Amino acid sequence: QKEVEQNSGPLSVPEGAIASLNCTYSDRGSQSFFWYRQYSGKSPELIMFIYSNGDKEDGRFTAQLNKASQYVSLLIRDSQPSDSATYLCAVRDRDDKIIFGKGTRLHILP
Amino acid sequence: EAQVTQNPRYLITVTGKKLTVTCSQNMNHEYMSWYRQDPGLGLRQIYYSMNVEVTDKGDVPEGYKVSRKEKRNFPLILESPSPNQTSLYFCASSYDRDWSYNSPLHFGNGTRLTVT
Numbered sequence: 001q002k003e004v005e006q007n008s009g010p011l012s013v014p015e016g017a018i019a020s021l022n023c024t025y026s027d028r029g030s031q032s033f034f035w036y037r038q039y040s041g042k043s044p045e046l047i048m049f050i051y052s053n054g055d056k057e058d059g060r061f062t063a064q065l066n067k068a069s070q071y072v073s074l075l076i077r078d079s080q081p082s083d084s085a086t087y088l089c090a091v092r093d094r095d096d097k098i099i100f101g102k103g104t105r106l107h108i109l110p
Numbered sequence: 111e112a113q114v115t116q117n118p119r120y121l122i123t124v125t126g127k128k129l130t131v132t133c134s135q136n137m138n139h140e141y142m143s144w145y146r147q148d149p150g151l152g153l154r155q156i157y158y159s160m161n162v163e164v165t166d167k168g169d170v171p172e173g174y175k176v177s178r179k180e181k182r183n184f185p186l187i188l189e190s191p192s193p194n195q196t197s198l199y200f201c202a203s204s205y206d207r208d209w210s211y212n213s214p215l216h217f218g219n220g221t222r223l224t225v226t
Contacts, residue, residue, distance in 0.1 A: 041198075043218060043220050102151065103152055
């Protein structure tokens with residue numbers, strides 16, 4: 001059974017600090033990796049995707065991928081209260097199936 | 111506007127009364143999928159479709175049916191709903207015609223279903 005693991009949280013981070021969200025996956029043949037943000041009762045919205053080892057930056061967000069360690073992370077710089085949400089890691093595996101982690105709840109403390 | 115449209119947004123029904131949740135996308139996406147989301151269990155895939163007339167079971171298909179007669183529509187059918195199908199349901203679509211590695215899922219706004 002292919003799995004995507006995330007710490008459920010809640011992860012509490014002071015406003016203005018860096019929030020670091022982590023995700024591990026079991027299928028070494030996984031192809032691409034996504035971070036979605038989901039506010040309570042709302043649909044997930046895509047924040048970042050990454051498919052090559054290393055870092056990818058978009059504004060305050062940085063996705064980091066290490067395929068050897070089967071690890072993907074999301075850094076949020078200058079955290080804002082509006083960043084408080086659940087963050088879902090999603091992985092497209094070798095069979096082109098998208099598998100979601102259960103999400104990490106992030107709480108930004110004003 | 112490019113979007114995935116689900117209806118209804120909220121639905122309360124009784125055990126055994128057949129219902130359909132509609133899903134339509136206007137992005138000419140090949141791939142469509144249904145998920146249910148429950149507290150502590152995350153998003154679980156019910157069914158997906160890689161193309162018209164092609165559907166496959168996801169992780170939790172029991173009690174559900176789907177059809178894909180046209181590219182844009184992918185309805186979810188509950189023939190005999192039960193209380194354990196009370197959940198938040200999401201339809202999603204993606205452009206995967208060329209097996210693009212970077213094609214994300216676009217989600218609908220969700221349907222909150224309560225079965226009493």
